[in-house]
Amino acid sequence: xxxxxxxxxxxxxxxxxxxxxxxxxxxxxxxxxxxxxxxxxxxxxxxxxxxxxxxxxxxxxxxxxxxxxxxxxxxxxxxxxxxxxxxxxxxxxxxxxxxxxxxxxxxxxxxxxxxxxxxxxxxxxxxxxxxxxxxxxxxxxxxxxxxxxxxxxxxxxxxxxxxxxxxxxxxxxxxxxxxxxxxxxxxxxxxxxxxxxxxxxxxxxxxxxxxxxxxxxxxxxxxxxxxxxxxxxxxxxxxxxxxxxxxxxxxxxxxxxxxxxxxxxxxxxxxxxxxxxxxxxxxxxxxxxxxxxxxxxxxxxxxxxxxxxxxxxxxxxxxxxxxxxxxxxxxxxxxxxxxxxxxxxxxxxxxxxxxxxxxxxxxxxxxxxxxxxxxxxxxxxxxxxxxxxxxxxxxxxxxxxxxxxxxxxxxxxxxxxxxxxxxxxxxxxxxxx
Amino acid sequence: xxxxxxxxxxxxxxxxxxxxxxxxxxxxxxxxxxxxxxxxxxxxxxxxxxxxxxxxxxxxxxxxxxxxxxxxxxxxxxxxxxxxxxxxxxxxxxxxxxxxxxxxxxxxxxxxxxxxxxxxxxxxxxxxxxxxxxxxxxxxxxxxxxxxxxxxxxxxxxxxxxxxxxxxxxxxxxxxxxxxxxxxxxxxxxxxxxxxxxxxxxxxxxxxxxxxxxxxxxxxxxxxxxxxxxxxxxxxxxxxxxxxxxxxxxxxxxxxxxxxxxxxxxxxxxxxxxxxxxxxxxxxxxxxxxxxxxxxxxxxxxxxxxxxxxxxxxxxxxxxxxxxxxxxxxxxxxxxxxxxxxxxxxxxxxxxxxxxxxxxxxxxxxxxxxxxxxxxxxxxxxxxxxxxxxxxxxxxxxxxxxxxxxxxxxxxxxxxxxxxxxxxxxxxxxxxx
Numbered sequence: 001x002x003x004x005x006x007x008x009x010x011x012x013x014x015x016x017x018x019x020x021x022x023x024x025x026x027x028x029x030x031x032x033x034x035x036x037x038x039x040x041x042x043x044x045x046x047x048x049x050x051x052x053x054x055x056x057x058x059x060x061x062x063x064x065x066x067x068x069x070x071x072x073x074x075x076x077x078x079x080x081x082x083x084x085x086x087x088x089x090x091x092x093x094x095x096x097x098x099x100x101x102x103x104x105x106x107x108x109x110x111x112x113x114x115x116x117x118x119x120x121x122x123x124x125x126x127x128x129x130x131x132x133x134x135x136x137x138x139x140x141x142x143x144x145x146x147x148x149x150x151x152x153x154x155x156x157x158x159x160x161x162x163x164x165x166x167x168x169x170x171x172x173x174x175x176x177x178x179x180x181x182x183x184x185x186x187x188x189x190x191x192x193x194x195x196x197x198x199x200x201x202x203x204x205x206x207x208x209x210x211x212x213x214x215x216x217x218x219x220x221x222x223x224x225x226x227x228x229x230x231x232x233x234x235x236x237x238x239x240x241x242x243x244x245x246x247x248x249x250x251x252x253x254x255x256x257x258x259x260x261x262x263x264x265x266x267x268x269x270x271x272x273x274x275x276x277x278x279x280x281x282x283x284x285x286x287x288x289x290x291x292x293x294x295x296x297x298x299x300x301x302x303x304x305x306x307x308x309x310x311x312x313x314x315x316x317x318x319x320x321x322x323x324x325x326x327x328x329x330x331x332x333x334x335x336x337x338x339x340x341x342x343x344x345x346x347x348x349x350x351x352x353x354x355x356x357x358x359x360x361x362x363x364x365x366x367x368x369x370x371x372x373x374x375x376x377x378x379x380x381x382x383x384x385x386x387x388x389x390x391x392x393x394x395x396x397x398x399x400x401x402x403x404x405x406x407x408x409x410x411x412x413x414x415x416x417x418x419x420x421x422x423x424x425x426x427x428x429x430x431x432x433x
Numbered sequence: 434x435x436x437x438x439x440x441x442x443x444x445x446x447x448x449x450x451x452x453x454x455x456x457x458x459x460x461x462x463x464x465x466x467x468x469x470x471x472x473x474x475x476x477x478x479x480x481x482x483x484x485x486x487x488x489x490x491x492x493x494x495x496x497x498x499x500x501x502x503x504x505x506x507x508x509x510x511x512x513x514x515x516x517x518x519x520x521x522x523x524x525x526x527x528x529x530x531x532x533x534x535x536x537x538x539x540x541x542x543x544x545x546x547x548x549x550x551x552x553x554x555x556x557x558x559x560x561x562x563x564x565x566x567x568x569x570x571x572x573x574x575x576x577x578x579x580x581x582x583x584x585x586x587x588x589x590x591x592x593x594x595x596x597x598x599x600x601x602x603x604x605x606x607x608x609x610x611x612x613x614x615x616x617x618x619x620x621x622x623x624x625x626x627x628x629x630x631x632x633x634x635x636x637x638x639x640x641x642x643x644x645x646x647x648x649x650x651x652x653x654x655x656x657x658x659x660x661x662x663x664x665x666x667x668x669x670x671x672x673x674x675x676x677x678x679x680x681x682x683x684x685x686x687x688x689x690x691x692x693x694x695x696x697x698x699x700x701x702x703x704x705x706x707x708x709x710x711x712x713x714x715x716x717x718x719x720x721x722x723x724x725x726x727x728x729x730x731x732x733x734x735x736x737x738x739x740x741x742x743x744x745x746x747x748x749x750x751x752x753x754x755x756x757x758x759x760x761x762x763x764x765x766x767x768x769x770x771x772x773x774x775x776x777x778x779x780x781x782x783x784x785x786x787x788x789x790x791x792x793x794x795x796x797x798x799x800x801x802x803x804x805x806x807x808x809x810x811x812x813x814x815x816x817x818x819x820x821x822x823x824x825x826x827x828x829x830x831x832x833x834x835x836x837x838x839x840x841x842x843x844x845x846x847x848x849x850x851x852x853x854x855x856x857x858x859x860x861x862x863x864x865x866x
Binding site for chain 2: 082301311
């Protein structure tokens with residue numbers, strides 16, 4: 001570890017991140033990663049990251065802050081994502097009470113504390129308040145990020161106002177359009193509320209979703225949920241670049257928590273939004289099945305052509321190293337473009353999307369296998385952006401993407417993520433004021 | 434870490450196990466765990482464990498040995514379990530070739546090495562030999578444990594000999610009978626071959642199953658698979674006791690890798706078996722759904738009565754600490770037994786099963802949620818025993834188990850696990866000699 005930079009607070013980058021950096025990322029950094037900055041400089045930048053991302057050795061990521069945690073927080077390795085629907089006949093008071101209860105529970109869960117009276121109620125003829133399976137596992141960098149669906153504001157048919165918050169609906173918040181390769185299943189799409197639980201240990205994330213689900217009883221119920229086991233993006237320069245199930249490095253060009261200016265521009269909702277959403281964001285989730293067996297039969301040449309990057313190092317096919325900018329005008333000896341006109345890296349690049357960037361925070365998943373004996377796996381894509389239109393723009397650009405041959409979008413959701421919660425207040429409190 | 438015991442080899446217990454011991458298990462040990470032995474003594478015992486369980490700081494668990502790894506190996510945290518069926522018309526030569534190919538691949542995978550020509554085939558018009566998603570993740574204590582199903586010996590209808598190995602079928606190897614609470618689904622049961630992949634990182638386990646599945650193409654195909662995220666048993670005294678999704682400590686009375694004599698008696702198949710099975714075992718897998726929402730509504734008193742143990746410490750309701758033997762004759766003040774006559778701990782105990790013990794190695798799972806909005810989670814039970822009759826005896830004893838109110842068995846399988854592979858030989862080689 002670098003000793004030179006004494007201004008770096010000891011709690012700036014996570015232990016995990018540091019290990020990743022030292023273990024795997026040093027060569028890449030030396031060649032030209034993060035714009036040629038040295039390691040000490042990277043760590044110093046890490047220290048300037050968002051409040052919610054602040055972290056310490058006890059594995060606790062603070063729940064309270066200007067923004068919700070779980071967005072710029074260095075991406076934890078495990079996910080349990082859940083979607084909830086308000087029960088028939090639930091009232092505004094029910095919604096407020098739910099948000100108050102979830103806020104109190106989230107603050108405890110993210111500190112690794114037992115809920116309520118814990119494993120042992122005062123009266124043993126009562127159920128325990130905490131289901132107990134995370135007992136002894138500590139906080140594990142658990143973050144809980146809450147989002148509100150479109151129907152919460154205007155009802156399922158878009159014409160009602162079930163909770164008296166219709167006037168708080170931002171005009172940007174429109175349901176996602178249909179995209180060319182959508183094969184969406186209702187059982188894995190939408191919902192009035194979402195909770196993204198990320199942690200180092202899946203048992204911690206599962207415990208959080210399970211207990212939030214219990215707390216919601218009579219007001220909201222779980223409609224679908226998804227486990228993810230391997231992050232497919234880094235959100236901090238202190239992290240190494242992970243691989244997706246196609247075996248390629250993913251998230252190389254992600255917005256990092258150190259890019260304060262880019263976060264303000266592309267991720268955080270600004271001051272002209274309703275108060276409850278300021279400092280918040282929009283969360284898009286897409287369950288993307290990968291036809292892994294077809295992919296695995298394709299040649300290295302085809303795979304690299306699809307992504308526009310090399311498989312081993314993740315460098316653009318125009319040359320250089322992983323973190324170098326792709327040169328879309330570069331040509332092969334044959335005169336063909338070095339990066340195919342329909343390569344993923346080209347179509348998704350800000351240069352092809354009027355400068356649009358989104359913060360990705362997806363996870364690999366495998367749900368077992370399908371009746372054809374194929375692995376039912378893929379990418380549970382999650383992105384955060386200050387305007388849903390940003391995702392729509394990029395996704396439309398991907399229509400000719402070579403990758404579409406190997407993927408199917410089967411689930412989708414869009415939620416508005418309120419700003420961070422201040423101590424003493426509750427989630428989205430300004431929505432009701 | 435204890436400094437006194439200089440005779441302990443540095444590579445005896447895993448780093449993870451040690452951390453668990455120091456972080457969570459010391460109090461329990463001091464009170465009476467592992468028969469009152471001190472930590473140094475535990476570590477020394479750990480060093481005497483099975484070859485296959487031998488481990489070093491590089492995260493490599495040796496594939497070769499007297500027994501297959503993944504049985505007494507300190508239980509890793511993550512599982513990907515897969516079942517395969519031989520394709521229609523596959524021959525004896527196909528089966529032999531598959532076992533040779535799987536053996537070579539398993540040796541490489543467990544060392545964290547890329548398969549074949551790795552990510553980059555010599556000719557880029559070919560697919561890469563290795564799918565690549567575990568690149569950079571190292572060995573991660575991956576173990577691969579292979580098993581052979583009954584139908585492999587006698588065909589699906591029990592009357593044929595598709596691979597010329599019918600004469601090698603041990604007489605103990607009969608399909609499991611139906612049990613009282615079975616609600617088995619064919620899509621999660623049985624199979625000609627099974628592979629249990631355990632590792633520290635699920636991406637490593639998934640990568641292994643995926644690549645073994647690729648290698649099997651044209652000879653065997655995946656029929657079902659299951660991910661597990663939290664181990665529910667310890668298999669070494671160096672590990673802390675984990676919790677199942679009912680929030681209770683599980684595996685307290687498991688056979689530990691340090692119990693060499695008990696392993697010989699209850700886990701390893703002895704010398705009167707066909708040569709290919711000597712030093713092997715029988716693997717039972719049961720996919721057990723838990724009705725978590727019902728459980729969570731039951732009182733602490735009910736939950737503890739069901740298990741016969743306290744929720745927080747795992748101590749038997751007859752008193753003492755977690756590792757103390759339950760006293761089944763102990764009474765409450767009311768005169769009722771302290772441990773209910775139908776408590777799980779009583780019915781599963783060797784005293785109630787003619788001394789039968791099995792080595793458990795199960796995992797928690799959550800597959801998302803079901804159409805009722807309930808979490809589709811539970812226990813993927815795995816046990817190893819020297820005779821399938823041992824599992825059958827215990828499972829039959831559990832018929833009146835209070836736990837049956839809260840669980841459903843939906844998947845089942847039984848496989849014979851050949852002995853360990855010697856260097857230069859291949860899996861189950863003696864089967865074909």
